[in-house]
Amino acid sequence: MTLQYQFDYDSKLPVSAQAGRQQSYENSKEEWRCIFEACILAAARKKFEIVSDDVLAEVEALGHSPTTHNLAAIGGAMHRASKMGILRGTDRVRRSERPEKHGNRQNIWESNYYRSGK
Secondary structure, eight states: OOOOOOOOTTSSSOHHHHHHHHHHHHHSOHHHHHHHHHHHHHHHHHOSEEOHHHHHHHHHHTSSOOOOSOTTHHHHHHHHHHHTTSEEEEEEEEEOOOGGGTTOEEEEEEESSOOTTO
16 A cells, blocks of 8 residues: 655654654554554544544454554554544644553544534
């Protein structure tokens, strides 16, 4: 699978980091990408604001969690969900609450699919 890079030169993320995020995503297992992206949508339907921890919880709830060689691919999957219109970025971050993530910063995304009361 080859995707054309779309660098955002006005972004706070350096172009080199954007390239690394994209490369990590492209190198991830196809099974992981499909399931992870479905879990992004599942999380986005449940919560107005999500972070990657929320998506990882959805993946783990499946029971059979696919893996990939480098979890840096998560950023690429979240960015792709934004490009597809599932999520929209915010300028806010929060620290991961997962012990294995050691408080890594996570972007907070807003859902375009959340419906309150459903």
